[in-house]
Structures are given as C-alpha cells and as structure tokens.
Amino acid sequence: AKAKGKNNYQFFSDDMSLIVSRKIALENELRRALTNKEFLLHYQPQFNAHTGEITGMEALVRWQITDGEIISPANFIPLAEETRLILPLGEWVLNTACEQVKIWHDAGHSHLKLAVNLSPLQFLDDDLLDMVGRALDQTGFPASSLELEITENVAVDDIDLALLRMQALKELGVNLAIDDFGTGYCSLSYLKKFPLTNLKIAQSFVRDMAINPHDEALVEAMVLIGHKLNMSVIAEGVETEEQLALLKELGCDEIQGYLFSKPLTTDHFSQLLSKEFAT
Numbered sequence: 001a002k003a004k005g006k007n008n009y010q011f012f013s014d015d016m017s018l019i020v021s022r023k024i025a026l027e028n029e030l031r032r033a034l035t036n037k038e039f040l041l042h043y044q045p046q047f048n049a050h051t052g053e054i055t056g057m058e059a060l061v062r063w064q065i066t067d068g069e070i071i072s073p074a075n076f077i078p079l080a081e082e083t084r085l086i087l088p089l090g091e092w093v094l095n096t097a098c099e100q101v102k103i104w105h106d107a108g109h110s111h112l113k114l115a116v117n118l119s120p121l122q123f124l125d126d127d128l129l130d131m132v133g134r135a136l137d138q139t140g141f142p143a144s145s146l147e148l149e150i151t152e153n154v155a156v157d158d159i160d161l162a163l164l165r166m167q168a169l170k171e172l173g174v175n176l177a178i179d180d181f182g183t184g185y186c187s188l189s190y191l192k193k194f195p196l197t198n199l200k201i202a203q204s205f206v207r208d209m210a211i212n213p214h215d216e217a218l219v220e221a222m223v224l225i226g227h228k229l230n231m232s233v234i235a236e237g238v239e240t241e242e243q244l245a246l247l248k249e250l251g252c253d254e255i256q257g258y259l260f261s262k263p264l265t266t267d268h269f270s271q272l273l274s275k276e277f278a279t
C-alpha cells in the first residue's frame with residue numbers, strides 16, 4: 001500500500017510539474033509577445049438603440065502569434081492576470097486605444113466614446129490613476145470620452161478601496177461602466193453608492209431573453225435599475241432582430257453585438273465610419 005501511495009504521489013507530482021512548466025512556457029511567451037508588440041486591438045461599435053447611430057466602441061485585445069493566427073483574450077487574459085503581466089498589457093491597450101480614437105476624433109468623429117476594459121488587478125493597482133492620467137496626457141484624448149469598464153467583482157474584497165478608486169477616477173473626468181452586470185457578486189446597496197455612469201447588461205441575459213420570460217423580466221429590471229440610478233444602459237451580445245426589438249421596447253439606450261457588427265480591425269472601423277457619415 002505504501003509503494004502504491006508513493007507511486008500515486010509520484011504520478012501526481014509529474015502531472016503538476018508538467019502543468020507548471022507549461023504555464024511558465026506560456027508566461028514567457030506572453031512576456032516575449034509584449035516586447036515584440038504582437039498584440040493588437042479590435043474595436044466593436046456601439047449604437048444608439050433608437051436612432052441606430054454609432055455612439056462609440058469597445059476596444060478588445062487580441063494576440064497575433066507570428067504565423068498570422070489570432071488568439072482570443074479568453075485564452076490569455078487569465079494568465080496575464082495571474083502573472084501580473086496584465087499591468088503592462090493593460091497600459092498598452094489603454095494607450096493604443098486612446099491614440100487611435102483620438103485620430104478618429106480629429107477626423108471629425110469627436111462624439112465617439114471609447115470603452116476600455118480594466119481587469120480587477122489593474123483596478124486595484126496603486127499606479128492606476130497615474131497610468132490613466134499618463135495615457136490621457138500622452139495622447140491628448142479627452143477624459144470625458146473615455147469609459148472604463150469594471151466588473152462587480154472588483155468590489156468583493158474591499159468595498160471601501162473600490163469606492164475610493166472609483167471616486168478618484170471620476171475626479172480625473174473619466175466615465176465608469178459596470179460590465180457583465182448581473183453575473184457578479186455586488187449587492188444593490190453598494191451599487192447605488194458607486195459613481196457609475198453606464199451599466200452593461202451581460203450577454204447571457206440578452207441571449208436568452210427572447211426565449212425565456214424570466215430573462216426578459218431580469219433585463220427589464222436591469223434597465224429600470226440603471227435608469228433609476230442615472231446610468232445609461234447598454235446591452236451586449238445582441239445577435240437577433242427579436243432581441244433588438246425587445247431591448248428597444250424595454251428602454252435600453254445602447255446596443256452592441258454581432259447583429260450590427262463584430263469587433264473590427266482599425267481599418268475596417270475607419271471604413272465603417274466613412275460609410276456611416278458619408279453624405
């Protein structure tokens with residue numbers, strides 16, 4: 001029995017070391033990719049639900065590995081968080097997005113808002129305010145056009161710290177959105193204290209709302225909560241006309257999803273803008 005136990009241990013340990021060494025390899029890849037500038041941004045347009053006009057966009061990071069293949073963020077953001085590489089990566093994302101959208105502003109589309117995702121680690125990092133301030137200074141992008149997306153979970157460990165961070169960001173003049181609303185762990189009593197300007201209804205509720213009356217009821221309630229708390233409400237993951245019609249009926253302000261557009265490369269987004277505003 002002892003021998004068997006030892007073997008089991010041995011097996012387990014080999015397995016673990018394999019996982020660990022794979023992780024280290026991937027971590028080194030990430031580090032190298034940052035130095036080699038292998039990341040790029042796609043921009044998914046957001047629309048006014050009632051007029052159909054483009055109101056802005058969400059910047060979404062991609063990893064372009066050398067042979068042209070593109071890796072989606074779901075496959076590297078978690079490791080980037082774990083290794084804290086999300087800090088330099090996130091700074092690159094913010095700088096690059098502000099720089100690009102400034103170009104669109106200067107080309108005559110100055111009404112466009114830019115939404116950028118902040119991971120919990122970034123949000124709680126001591127350098128956050130300086131980092132955001134630097135990005136705005138260096139690019140000349142107006143703070144009032146920037147919207148930082150955070151998730152409810154940033155507030156789980158330390159509500160007071162989260163509140164202070166949000167207030168400081170507001171003082172910089174940037175807007176704050178709560179992303180994936182309804183999927184996290186934030187109670188409504190805290191939500192009302194946070195200086196949020198935008199509420200993003202999570203994709204999972206939107207997906208099922210046309211087939212499940214419970215999801216429709218929840219979306220309706222989320223729109224009401226958002227509006228009562230003076231937030232603009234956006235639904236993401238809108239894929240069908242049916243979902244769009246329901247969301248408009250429920251008073252949702254903005255829409256983002258494949259029904260209108262997938263996330264676009266910089267060039268394709270420029271083309272969309274020139275088509276949209278051609279007279």
Ligand code: C2E
Pocket residue numbers: 044059060061072073074077090093117118119179180203236237238239256257258259263
């Ligand atoms: P998210 O912030 O919830 O972003 C929305 C995701 O939904 C994007 O996936 C987008 O491509 C996808 N999406 C948009 N419309 C539709 C639709 O109609 N149907 C469906 N099925 N999906 C839709 P993506 O780009 O793969 O990003 C996944 C997640 O990775 C993001 O979820 C976000 O949490 C994270 N992420 C992306 N870029 C960044 C970044 O720069 N920083 C950080 N910290 N996280 C990021």
Ligand code: CA
Pocket residue numbers: 058117149179
């Ligand atoms: Ca987001």
Ligand code: CA
Pocket residue numbers: 179180200202203236
């Ligand atoms: Ca989201």
